[in-house]
Amino acid sequence: MIDNAGNTIEKNNCLLQALVQLQDHNLALLFANYLATLSIETEVVTQQQNYIIYCDQNHLAQAKAEFEAFIKQPYHSKYQQAAWQHGETVKVSRDDLTLLKAFKENFLAHAGIVTLIVFAFCWLVFIGSLLGWAESLFSTLKFYNHLSIDGFLQEPFRLLGPAFFHFSWLHIVFNTMWWWQLGGSIEKTLGKGTLINLLLITAIVSNLGQFLVSGPNFGGLSGVVYGLVGFVWWVGYLAPERGLTISKPIIGFMLFWLLLGFAELLPVNMANTAHLLGLLSGCIFAVLLVKTAKK
Structure with a gap:
């Protein structure tokens, strides 16, 4: 609870001191989540129309230095990635930012133009299929x-086409949100050219491999998503200074999902070959990129 002075609170038997006051709730949460990944205990407290960030008083100097860097580039990929990995659940009150404003400030700020174009195209195709054009769209895009x-x-x-057609809500939501998260981080950190090359390589390799195994009746961005996972995983491992990272639990989840698909334990048909080849091509591309840059 807040003491009489109003500048300290207690959390988990740790005394937290007020660090900074912001008017933007999303920025406050973004920075608090980033501090949490640095093992600094934090708390965001709403006070009228403002949001006060409290942190462990033993790390106050470090937190101040981090905030000075944060406020210059609040939407840098490392803060977005840290918030994604921390995954803290936040209760939204009536005084918080509207959902539309939060969408504009977080969703659009994280993704570059290439990420947004691919994201939008997938959804336009999906909406078109719901409106009755599924057969013609699939015929146009299929391998x-x-x-x-x-x-x-x-x-x-047609080498790329199947990647943009999705068969269900779960299918497109899963794929496009991973594309936004990982693709946005790659584009912001390494540039549009890297993301475009990664899209082309992983889509072609995964589509071609799936065709050779099961024929032309498949679709989805999953092969590309696995390629992004593999790419970020190995760039983070080989060149952590690039600022691209993906947490071990997420890698474990994606690999476990891949194994479930090959074991045929899932209730849906999975393009398992596309997933595996997408993952491998993304890993290989990351290794080649890092090795070439070092030379």
Whole structure:
């Protein structure tokens, strides 16, 4: 509870001291989550229209230095990634930012133009399929019925097409949100060119592999998403100074999901080959990128 002076509170038997007061709730939460990943106990307290960040008084100097860096670039990918990994649940009150404003400030700020274009295109295709154009859209985007040079020259887009078609709400929400999170971090940190190359490589490799195993009737961005996971995983491992990281629990979850798919223990049909090849191609691309940059 807050003491009489109003500048300290107690949490988990730790005395927290007021660090800074902000008017933007999302910024306060973003920085508090970042401090939490540095093992600094924090708490955000609402006071009228403002939000006070409290932190462990034993780490107050470090927190002040971190805040000075944070306020210059509050939407830097390392803060977004830290908040994602920390995953703290926040109760939204009537005095908090509106959902629309929170969407604009967090969703759009995290993603670059390439991330947003792919995200929007997937959803436009999905909405179109719900409106009755599913058969024609799938026919337009699906992989080649037969591999041939003539087919490639006439319709090269079919190498990528299946990645943008999704079959259910769960399918598209899962894929596009991972694309936004990981793709946005990659684009903000390493640039548009890296994300475009990664999209092309992982989509082509995963689509081609899935076609050779099961034919042309498949779709979804999952192969690319696994490619992003593999890429961020190995860039974070080989070049942590780049600022791209992904937590071990998330890697474990994605690998476990992949194993469940191959074991056929899931209630839906999974493009398992696309997932595996996407993951491997993303890992290999990360290794080549880091090794080339070091040379």
